[in-house]
Amino acid sequence: MNQELLPQLSECVEFGKINLASPYPPAMKGKPGADEYAQQAIEEGITPNDILDELIGAMNKVGQKFSENKIFVPQMLLSAKAMNAAMMHLKPFFMSGAVQRKGVFIIGTVFGDLHDIGKNLVSMMIEGAGWEVIDLGIDVKADKFVEAIQQHPGAVVGISALLTTxxxxxxxxxxxxxxxxxxxxxxxxxxxxxxxxxxxxxADAYGRTPQDSIKWLDSISN
Structure with a gap:
């Protein structure tokens, strides 16, 4: 087994290297990304749980950097996309029950509001923290949230808005x-x-940043 695979995967997520074709970051151009390393890790027999733990650790680093203003939203989005690319290889194991999620998180932008960048970022970060995310999209009315809760008893709900109106x-x-x-x-x-x-x-909580939301979710899931 290649002992460097998980650290390489973690580095790709931390710095936003999505896949081989991705030109960002420039220092990693032409090298494999999170997509390829996650696939290779599965093929070499590294357990899905170990891969998930590595992804969670990498996203924790990203969230910490964001909290300290060392990186900004564009870098966070790239890291989240890299994490998402790796997570696609774990989806079959989630579906089979071989890997357990921490819980279900339902999220949507409230009705009347069409903004989704913040919501999408939070969705990807929370998925990277080990939760199953049900994204209802934008302009979500109350009945759609209620319906999602009825379909996923015990889920936690996240509601986003970008405008004072x-x-x-x-x-x-x-x-x-x-x-x-x-x-x-x-x-x-x-x-x-x-x-x-x-x-x-x-509301039960307020998430100023994705990392705040993850910390709160982890506190209620333990």
């Missing part, structure tokens, strides 16, 4: 979800939101 739409969604399933945990996020606002509308 749409952040007020989160409250009726929370009310609808809590009416259907009082024990469902809900985290909210987005540029105009705050911890105080989240508390005022009945």
């Amino acid at each position: 749409t952040m007020v739409n989160i409250k009726p969604v929370i009310e609808a979800v809590k009416t259907t399933s009082a024990n469902t945990r809900i985290i909210v996020g987005g540029a105009p939101l705050s911890a105080e606002f989240a508390q005022s509308i009945g």
Whole structure:
């Protein structure tokens, strides 16, 4: 077994090297990326759980760098895409039950809001942290969140808004979800939101950054 495979995979995720064809980062141009290393790791018999642990560790590093303003959203998105490319090779093992996820996370941008970059970033980061993510997309009405909760009992819900004009739409969604399933945990996020606002509308948590959201999710899954 190639002992360098997992460190190489981790490096690709940390620095956003998606696959062999990816020109970014320039220092790694022409080299394999997360896609190829994950496939090779599976072929060489490295366990899917060990690969997942490596991906989670790499994304933790990325999240920490972001929290310290050492990298910014474009770099984070590339890392998340690299992680996603590697995760595609683990999907069959998730489906078979050979690898267990930490839980199910349902996410969507609230109705009236068509922004998705922040939501997509959070989705990819949380998937990289070991959760199954159900992405409902943008402009998501309350009944769609409720339906998703009914299909995935015990799931955690994330609601995003980017505008001050749409952040007020989160409250009726929370009310609808809590009416259907009082024990469902809900985290909210987005540029105009705050911890105080989240508390005022009945959310269980506020995620200022993807890393904040992951830390909270891990705290309630243990």
